[in-house]
Amino acid sequence: MSITQNQPEAGSALEPHGKPKRRFGTGRSEFVVVAVLYAVAILLTIGTVTMHVQGKSSPGPQFFPIIVCILLYLVATLLAIQILRSPQIPDNSIHPGHGQFSADMLHDLGHLGKEEAEAFDDAPSKTPAKTWKTYSDWRTVGLMLAGVVAFVALLEPLGWIISATILFWVVAYALGSHRRFFDIGVGLLFSSIIQLAFGAGLGLSLPSGFIGGIL
Amino acid sequence: MEQLELLMGGFASALTPINLLWVLIGALLGTAVGVLPGLGSAMAVALLLPVTFSLEPTAAFIMFAGIYFGGLFGDSTSGILLNTPGHSSAIASTFEGHRMAKSGQAAKALATCAIGAFIGGLIATTLVVFFAPTLVKMATVFGPAEYFALAVFAFLAISAVVSESVIRGIAALGIGLALALVGIDGPSGTARFTLGMPQLFDGISVIVITVGLLALGEVFHIASRIHRDPIATRIETKGRARLNLADFKKALPAWLRGTAFGAPFGLIPAGGAEVPTFLAYGTEKQLAKRRNDPDFGTTGSIHGLAAPEAAANATAGTAMGALLALGLPTSATAAIMLAAFQQYGMQPGPLLFERSGDLVWALLASLFIGLVILVMINIPFASVWAKLLSIPKHYLYAGITVFSMLGVYAVSSAVLDLWLLIAIGLVGFLMRRYNIPLAPVLIAVILGPMAETELRRALAVSEGNLGILIDSPITITLYLVLAAALALSAVQHLRHRASRKV
Numbered sequence: 001m002s003i004t005q006n007q008p009e010a011g012s013a014l015e016p017h018g019k020p021k022r023r024f025g026t027g028r029s030e031f032v033v034v035a036v037l038y039a040v041a042i043l044l045t046i047g048t049v050t051m052h053v054q055g056k057s058s059p060g061p062q063f064f065p066i067i068v069c070i071l072l073y074l075v076a077t078l079l080a081i082q083i084l085r086s087p088q089i090p091d092n093s094i095h096p097g098h099g100q101f102s103a104d105m106l107h108d109l110g111h112l113g114k115e116e117a118e119a120f121d122d123a124p125s126k127t128p129a130k131t132w133k134t135y136s137d138w139r140t141v142g143l144m145l146a147g148v149v150a151f152v153a154l155l156e157p158l159g160w161i162i163s164a165t166i167l168f169w170v171v172a173y174a175l176g177s178h179r180r181f182f183d184i185g186v187g188l189l190f191s192s193i194i195q196l197a198f199g200a201g202l203g204l205s206l207p208s209g210f211i212g213g214i215l
Numbered sequence: 216m217e218q219l220e221l222l223m224g225g226f227a228s229a230l231t232p233i234n235l236l237w238v239l240i241g242a243l244l245g246t247a248v249g250v251l252p253g254l255g256s257a258m259a260v261a262l263l264l265p266v267t268f269s270l271e272p273t274a275a276f277i278m279f280a281g282i283y284f285g286g287l288f289g290d291s292t293s294g295i296l297l298n299t300p301g302h303s304s305a306i307a308s309t310f311e312g313h314r315m316a317k318s319g320q321a322a323k324a325l326a327t328c329a330i331g332a333f334i335g336g337l338i339a340t341t342l343v344v345f346f347a348p349t350l351v352k353m354a355t356v357f358g359p360a361e362y363f364a365l366a367v368f369a370f371l372a373i374s375a376v377v378s379e380s381v382i383r384g385i386a387a388l389g390i391g392l393a394l395a396l397v398g399i400d401g402p403s404g405t406a407r408f409t410l411g412m413p414q415l416f417d418g419i420s421v422i423v424i425t426v427g428l429l430a431l432g433e434v435f436h437i438a439s440r441i442h443r444d445p446i447a448t449r450i451e452t453k454g455r456a457r458l459n460l461a462d463f464k465k466a467l468p469a470w471l472r473g474t475a476f477g478a479p480f481g482l483i484p485a486g487g488a489e490v491p492t493f494l495a496y497g498t499e500k501q502l503a504k505r506r507n508d509p510d511f512g513t514t515g516s517i518h519g520l521a522a523p524e525a526a527a528n529a530t531a532g533t534a535m536g537a538l539l540a541l542g543l544p545t546s547a548t549a550a551i552m553l554a555a556f557q558q559y560g561m562q563p564g565p566l567l568f569e570r571s572g573d574l575v576w577a578l579l580a581s582l583f584i585g586l587v588i589l590v591m592i593n594i595p596f597a598s599v600w601a602k603l604l605s606i607p608k609h610y611l612y613a614g615i616t617v618f619s620m621l622g623v624y625a626v627s628s629a630v631l632d633l634w635l636l637i638a639i640g641l642v643g644f645l646m647r648r649y650n651i652p653l654a655p656v657l658i659a660v661i662l663g664p665m666a667e668t669e670l671r672r673a674l675a676v677s678e679g680n681l682g683i684l685i686d687s688p689i690t691i692t693l694y695l696v697l698a699a700a701l702a703l704s705a706v707q708h709l710r711h712r713a714s715r716k717v
Contacts (some may be wrong), residue, residue, distance in 0.1 A: 040389075051405060071392070102379045106306075135648075145617075171617075175612055186610060187617075206684075
């Protein structure tokens with residue numbers, strides 16, 4: 001919870017699961033972010049070069065994108081270097097708003113000391129009984145992603161009520177609900193109330209799908 | 216006292232039965248979203264923003280006033296009862312608040328929060344009423360170079376000065392600026408990065424970006440950890456939240472000190488209430504040491520909770536002033552509010568008071584009404600609100616997912632926006648996973664176009680001479696203050712790194 005704790009760095013040998021083995025990839029999965037940054041930068045570069053410029057204003061529409069491109073290439077490269085030098089290994093505690101604010105700065109401003117660090121220690125233990133291969137639970141995230149993709153694909157053909165019920169059900173299932181039939185009921189109720197309140201009440205246009213054709 | 220007259224006019228238009236109903240609905244929804252763990256006031260505004268678009272502007276903004284403060288009233292509840300602050304601005308109030316709850320004073324802690332939020336918000340909003348015209352006058356002397364300097368200041372303050380890692384903060388800023396570039400370029404009419412799709416000519420909707428990053432990204436993040444993170448235990452509260460006169464007298468100076476810390480920070484783009492809440496907490500801690508207060512750090516001191524709570528709301532109150540008068544969003548929540556104005560075709564800033572004066576004063580009056588309603592629904596029913604914490608998480612997040620889809624689709628009725636929402640949601644998940652701050656993205660998306668327009672305008676006037684950017688005392692001051700803040704934060708980063716190595 002750790003506004004009060006320092007992030008464990010690989011150098012401090014603080015392995016979250018107490019496993020000593022460390023390969024090159026450990027704590028360096030953040031290269032995904034570097035890849036995203038480069039991808040955005042390359043897309044911007046292509047877009048800037050191939051832009052059909054209208055008008056003759058100076059500085060023109062390509063001026064600012066060039067600055068943003070340079071910024072992105074620079075920051076992606078710096079981030080890559082930083083990940084290579086000090087990989088970040090996630091611990092298993094909860095971090096509200098972590099990364100948004102410098103923990104060190106807040107630490108100083110709040111004159112935080114041992115008491116605050118201990119405040120969260122009696123909360124549930126930080127080392128879970130079980131260990132996993134990846135920090136993120138990709139099965140749950142994958143299920144959720146499948147749910148939202150299915151929702152968007154089905155929204156117009158099936159209509160709001162049915163597709164929103166499916167989405168609700170999939171998310172609830174992915175997040176660990178065991179009452180499958182009950183969940184369908186809750187989802188149906190939820191999406192119907194939304195349809196009534198926002199569709200009929202506030203006049204938002206929600207697709208009715210094939211049911212609308214039948215009724 | 217022209218302002219008082221205008222404010223009375225605002226009250227007159229806000230105090231109709233139907234508008235009172237909107238404030239009440241806004242306050243209820245805002246508190247509910249604020250209480251729910253993990254959802255701060257930024258998410259409350261982002262999730263509920265699209266829904267209000269079917270209302271006429273005055274009603275919508277009146278409802279926003281309720282949501283805006285409502286999210287802040289609720290967000291300490293989960294910190295106090297569960298020891299898991301829902302939002303980073305509630306961390307400082309969690310330290311002493313949870314101690315109070317553990318020693319059987321949960322109801323007192325919740326009441327301290329509610330009254331603290333009320334006092335902080337009230338004083339800050341009053342300040343806004345009296346100083347907004349001054350700010351507007353200040354803003355009218357701003358030219359393109361000054362606005363560009365202000366934007367640069369906001370960008371760097373939020374991404375480099377206050378964030379954990381400067382590189383990650385700037386990376387977030389870059390992503391935001393890139394997203395803001397999509398669409399038709401205003402001055403020249405050139406289509407930029409639209410991939411030839413006419414749907415993208417208006418740019419990527421700010422609603423899609425905020426809902427994707429804050430709501431869907433959060434749900435993905437929760438999903439990635441829900442089966443792995445430990446479950447927090449809740450402390451039960453019984454009865455009404457109440458505060459006796461002795462406690463009230465004890466807390467009053469702390470509330471006022473907190474407000475004094477919070478109010479100025481609303482005007483500085485430092486990302487919201489985190490810095491002032493920690494400052495307020497730190498001060499109370501030092502004072503407790505001097506007074507030999509035995510409660511502080513053991514059974515929980517009412518001072519240590521009251522000050523940060525008032526600071527958080529005071530920041531939110533004056534942030535509204537900076538937003539309305541200067542058009543400068545100083546926190547993620549304010550950035551989303553600015554997006555709401557733009558959605559209605561209004562640009563916050565000096566001209567807003569002239570062009571839509573009625574609406575602005577009705578909004579300010581509703582902020583007062585909202586605060587009164589919030590204190591009325593929070594103190595007697597604090598334990599009812601706490602019941603929201605027992606909603607099973609899978610239903611909560613399923614509901615949020617459905618609601619974010621609803622919001623985005625309701626605004627544009629475009630399936631393309633939903634695909635974009637998923638993509639941005641995944642980016643939001645990655646950013647949470649790797650501790651990359653989100654606020655710089657929002658600030659960049661909102662202020663990016665303004666920064667670009669003003670920079671090009673300034674350079675067009677000077678015919679490409681960069682000197683114009685540092686040509687006036689205002690810009691020089693802004694850049695100097697920024698440089699000093701950057702230097703200070705660099706020193707601090709280095710100092711902590713050195714002490715960690717030892």
